[in-house]
């Protein structure tokens with residue numbers, strides 16, 4: 001199977017090149033030339049997470065050596081995950097929560113980033129790439145730590161993470177700044193997530209910079225969801241949760257279900273779209289945003305307009321105005337119209353907006369949640385069902401309530417639960433009535449654990465005494481210089 005660029009179908013890559021490059025040289029994103037199908041979903045019923053991951057990923061990476069793929073999956077989804085199911089489905093009231101935060105860094109990013117290092121290593125073998133890989137990552141909190149943790153000490157790979165100095169939670173920041181591993185580098189930037197993400201994309205498309213690095217035997221790659229190697233593993237848990245409902249007799253064969261996905265960069269919900277296209281019976285995909293509601297507006301009007309101020313919210317992983325993966329979605333929806341995508345992306349770059357007409361977005365619904373609504377969702381679900389949600393999951397819960405009110409749809413619904421409440425202790429605590437005034441992050445978390453009757457993960461408790469290992473900071477304009485400094489390359493251009 002070939003991977004083609006959303007901005008020029010003539011630019012294509014093998015799975016290995018697509019994973020190593022992360023992004024196409026024309027600035028587009030790699031997509032599979034056709035989305036593979038799984039015709040007999042029921043035949044997957046008794047598979048565990050690893051077996052299912054193999055079935056799904058093998059469809060996308062067809063000429064990946066089969067044993068190596070199985071091996072990569074087995075090594076990725078092991079005891080790093082604290083639940084044997086890897087992605088448990090928890091029932092609370094009439095909803096099911098697909099918990100994707102039981103990996104090493106307590107956010108859904110572990111679902112793909114625990115396997116990406118293995119995929120990348122295999123891609124290096126497959127393509128014969130000889131340069132040292134330098135992974136650039138932009139993060140608003142969760143991706144950064146998951147990428148650092150999973151790539152730490154991987155031979156032949158360096159990882160540099162850029163995060164907005166004031167745009168992540170205290171725990172997320174501490175998780176990143178205390179990261180060990182000689183190949184890991186963390187840089188806070190004086191700017192927001194969009195600055196970090198556009199800075200990384202700019203670097204990855206700067207031919208002179210790439211040449212400078214290549215002359216020093218470095219090759220750039222990405223651990224963000226612009227990399228197709230991030231998206232394919234995320235498709236698995238949509239199948240897994242559906243099959244769980246089926247196995248438990250909660251739905252009948254072929255019965256359609258809804259997923260509500262809190263999303264900023266549109267990667268998680270795009271993975272759900274791929275699952276649907278592969279044949280998973282999905283009714284509606286409900287796209288949940290926080291007050292940075294560009295996606296809600298786009299789904300409701302067909303106009304994508306980033307000309308607004310980025311709002312710092314209690315769900316920082318979604319504080320994004322340029323949602324990268326929408327580009328892939330539009331490409332598929334338009335039947336692969338690369339000209340349309342190129343024009344739309346140019347218009348976004350130059351004018352800050354684009355419009356698309358006549359694309360059938362029927363399967364998607366979009367809603368956003370305010371801070372007050374997030375608070376009341378966390379409170380309501382805790383008081384009624386004793387279930388504690390993090391603010392991102394609460395965004396999804398609150399979006400679902402609006403959907404339900406508007407449509408009266410009774411389809412069985414899964415809320416995609418993307419992070420542990422302990423990463424966002426203050427907001428969650430305040431929402432359930434814990435007084436956090438003058439308390440430090442760790443005493444807040446302890447109280448939250450008590451109230452919620454939940455074990456606090458050791459890796460979170462240990463953050464308190466861990467040494468700060470990274471102190472780099474730069475202006476958003478100086479990200480290239482920072483990369484050169486980290487790689488100890490002089491710039492004589």
Ligand SMILES: N[C@@H](CCOP(=O)(O)O)C(=O)O
Nearest residue numbers: 139140141142143224225317
């Ligand atoms: N949600 C983000 C922003 C980057 O998203 P990604 O899925 O493209 O890596 C984060 O947690 O950093």
